[in-house]
Amino acid sequence: MIVEMVALIARDLKRWYRTPAQIILVFTTPLMWLLLFGQAFNIGRLAQIGDTGIDLRMVFGGATDYFSFMAVGQTAFIMLFASFFSGVSILWDRKFGFLSKLQVAPIPRTAIPLSRIISSLVKSMLQATVVIVLAASFVLIPGLSGLRFSSSFGVLDAAGLALFLILLGIGLAALFVALGLVVRNEETLFGLINLLNFPLMFTSSALIPITLMPDWLRTVALYNPITFVVDGMRQLVFGTSIGAEYSVATDLLGIGIFSALMIGLGAILARKALLRG
Amino acid sequence: MSSEGTVVGVERLEKVYGGSIHAVDSISFEVGRGEIFGFLGPNGAGKTTTISILTTQTLPTGGKAEVLGHDVVKEPSRVRKGIGLVPQELTVDDELTGRENMELQGSLYGVPYSEAKKRIDELLELVKLADSAHRYVKTYSGGMKKRLELAEGLIHRPEVLFLDEPTLGLDIQTRTSMWEHINKLKKETNMTIFLTTHYLEEADTLCDRIGIIDHGKVIALDTPAGLKKAVGGDVIEVEVAECDEDILEMIRNMPAVTLLDGVCSGNRARLKVPDSNFSLPKILTNFIARNVQVVSVAVKKPSLDQAFLEFTGRELRDDESSSGNEKADPGARKGRFRRRR
Ligand SMILES: Nc1ncnc2c1ncn2[C@@H]1O[C@H](COP(=O)(O)OP(=O)(O)OP(=O)(O)O)[C@@H](O)[C@H]1O
Numbered sequence: 072m073i074v075e076m077v078a079l080i081a082r083d084l085k086r087w088y089r090t091p092a093q094i095i096l097v098f099t100t101p102l103m104w105l106l107l108f109g110q111a112f113n114i115g116r117l118a119q120i121g122d123t124g125i126d127l128r129m130v131f132g133g134a135t136d137y138f139s140f141m142a143v144g145q146t147a148f149i150m151l152f153a154s155f156f157s158g159v160s161i162l163w164d165r166k167f168g169f170l171s172k173l174q175v176a177p178i179p180r181t182a183i184p185l186s187r188i189i190s191s192l193v194k195s196m197l198q199a200t201v202v203i204v205l206a207a208s209f210v211l212i213p214g215l216s217g218l219r220f221s222s223s224f225g226v227l228d229a230a231g232l233a234l235f236l237i238l239l240g241i242g243l244a245a246l247f248v249a250l251g252l253v254v255r256n257e258e259t260l261f262g263l264i265n266l267l268n269f270p271l272m273f274t275s276s277a278l279i280p281i282t283l284m285p286d287w288l289r290t291v292a293l294y295n296p297i298t299f300v301v302d303g304m305r306q307l308v309f310g311t312s313i314g315a316e317y318s319v320a321t322d323l324l325g326i327g328i329f330s331a332l333m334i335g336l337g338a339i340l341a342r343k344a345l346l347r348g
Numbered sequence: 349m350s351s352e353g354t355v356v357g358v359e360r361l362e363k364v365y366g367g368s369i370h371a372v373d374s375i376s377f378e379v380g381r382g383e384i385f386g387f388l389g390p391n392g393a394g395k396t397t398t399i400s401i402l403t404t405q406t407l408p409t410g411g412k413a414e415v416l417g418h419d420v421v422k423e424p425s426r427v428r429k430g431i432g433l434v435p436q437e438l439t440v441d442d443e444l445t446g447r448e449n450m451e452l453q454g455s456l457y458g459v460p461y462s463e464a465k466k467r468i469d470e471l472l473e474l475v476k477l478a479d480s481a482h483r484y485v486k487t488y489s490g491g492m493k494k495r496l497e498l499a500e501g502l503i504h505r506p507e508v509l510f511l512d513e514p515t516l517g518l519d520i521q522t523r524t525s526m527w528e529h530i531n532k533l534k535k536e537t538n539m540t541i542f543l544t545t546h547y548l549e550e551a552d553t554l555c556d557r558i559g560i561i562d563h564g565k566v567i568a569l570d571t572p573a574g575l576k577k578a579v580g581g582d583v584i585e586v587e588v589a590e591c592d593e594d595i596l597e598m599i600r601n602m603p604a605v606t607l608l609d610g611v612c613s614g615n616r617a618r619l620k621v622p623d624s625n626f627s628l629p630k631i632l633t634n635f636i637a638r639n640v641q642v643v644s645v646a647v648k649k650p651s652l653d654q655a656f657l658e659f660t661g662r663e664l665r666d667d668e669s670s671s672g673n674e675k676a677d678p679g680a681r682k683g684r685f686r687r688r689r
């Protein structure tokens with residue numbers, strides 16, 4: 072099982088890093104969001120202009136500025152997109168016969184979605200790292216603010232950060248890979264993914280502070296898996312629970328449950344899709 | 349159901365799509381160890397569907413199939429361990445090099461790395477891709493991809509190899525060398541090979557036994573020689589200046605001559621005789637005696653081509669050109685079929 076998994080993961084990654092456009096996108100997509108959304112959409116200014124005396128950390132999940140707040144959310148955002156591409160790639164594999172090659176091969180059926188989930192995770196984690204490094208290095212550019220870590224940020228916090236992202240990445244990849252296996256038509260798959268992506272993103276506190284949301288949206292956002300992730304990560308990055316919705320432990324539990332549910336759902340769907348017709 | 353030497357055993361196998369399309373219609377056959385067994389049939393005959401069932405990709409809707417003594421429905425993973433498949437559609441990965449594709453295949457089939465390396469070199473040499481092995485497959489021609497696909501199917505030295513139209517889209521040279529490889533494989537490794545084709549020549553040169561399949565049914569199953577013998581004689585095609593009922597009547601009255609089709613088509617009459625060497629002079633004498641102007645004469649010795657025609661009621665080539673409407677007019681085809689028999 073290990074040998075074939077490694078071979079399949081290597082194959083997915085080769086297809087990825089050998090495509091120059093993909094590599095360019097890995098850097099430009101977060102750059103665009105961070106610059107145009109993060110820097111331009113500086114809603115922290117509003118509070119300063121109005122001199123309201125609000126503790127911005129209450130609004131920005133512990134961060135003192137919007138950019139730091141959204142940079143953490145951006146990592147979740149990138150995970151979402153990377154995972155969704157993995158789901159689409161498996162549909163292409165069906166189209167080009169690669170999937171049927173795997174189905175004839177003497178490998179456990181589980182290896183097929185599992186290898187894709189792992190390669191997806193490698194890609195998405197790398198991209199999340201790029202986001203964090205880019206966001207932090209903005210401070211080097213005159214006139215821009217960067218992602219500001221708390222001075223107490225240490226190895227344990229970094230490990231916690233990774234854990235949140237990994238759990239999210241696994242859950243999302245499980246969901247999208249299963250969808251990619253079940254749905255056999257690109258348009259339907261893209262439509263379905265859009266239907267999921269948009270609300271997942273914008274009913275979470277990834278880019279928009281929860282306090283700014285109307286009540287009904289806040290209620291939804293509080294149960295959005297991405298909210299658990301960014302809420303937990305912000306507490307680790309900014310070293311404070313000010314402005315947090317849950318404790319870090321609750322956040323972990325929340326995203327853990329989401330991941331487990333997606334793996335379960337994914338397993339059911341994938342099994343069905345890989346059954347012989 | 350199967351005896352010792354049986355590698356593939358199929359009994360009343362059936363695949364119905366959507367309740368009405370009988371892709372495979374109650375077929376039975378056995379393939380013995382070391383045999384090259386071929387399915388010969390036109391587009392849509394059910395060849396790929398049969399392979400797909402035997403290679404555990406599709407479930408049959410009826411009947412039974414065993415490969416290497418394992419039921420394809422109940423023990424798919426056991427079957428998968430012993431088989432190799434070169435599918436009709438290309439499945440090689442464009443974004444990898446030829447060698448990488450081979451390495452991936454080796455890993456998927458559990459070939460130890462050092463052994464795989466050796467075999468990959470051998471196989472790439474065999475399919476004449478050694479010089480292009482480092483290139484991305486997206487830069488390969490269709491024939492190169494097909495050859496790579498064949499090499500992939502061999503990397504784990506399967507006991508049974510399924511080849512679905514192994515030479516489709518290859519030029520004559522490559523096709524001939526592919527045939528050589530397949531023959532060599534059989535001789536050197538005693539591998540059992542199940543192949544499908546709609547090339548008569550391919551079936552004729554390669555196969556120990558041929559099953560003619562049409563509309564999901566195996567309508568004849570024999571050695572190439574046996575199939576030809578079943579045709580029972582040569583066909584003489586006589587073209588006259590003007591064909592009329594008198595000429596046809598004259599032909600019908602000739603001893604030991606059967607008028608095929610019952611009519612002339614384009615002033616051509618097709619006559620079946622036991623031995624053309626012997627009959628042709630007599631027939632021509634008859635024509636001349638009656639003052640019939642003979643334009644051309646063609647003799648067809650028993651070929652698989654004819655066997656196919658005999659069993660299916662049509663030429664394979666006809667069907668290829670009109671494959672688009674193959675399902676459109678089954679009645680007409682049946683009519684022809686009956687008339688000819
Ligand atoms: N998934 C499917 N759903 C419905 N009908 C199908 C399906 N697959 C095959 N068929 C039908 O089953 C019949 C047999 O198809 P099959 O692919 O086995 O033919 P074939 O002999 O391999 O033909 P070819 O020489 O064109 O490859 C055809 O009529 C085809 O339309």
Ligand SMILES: [Mg+2]
Pocket residue numbers: 395396397436512
């Ligand atoms: Mg076919």
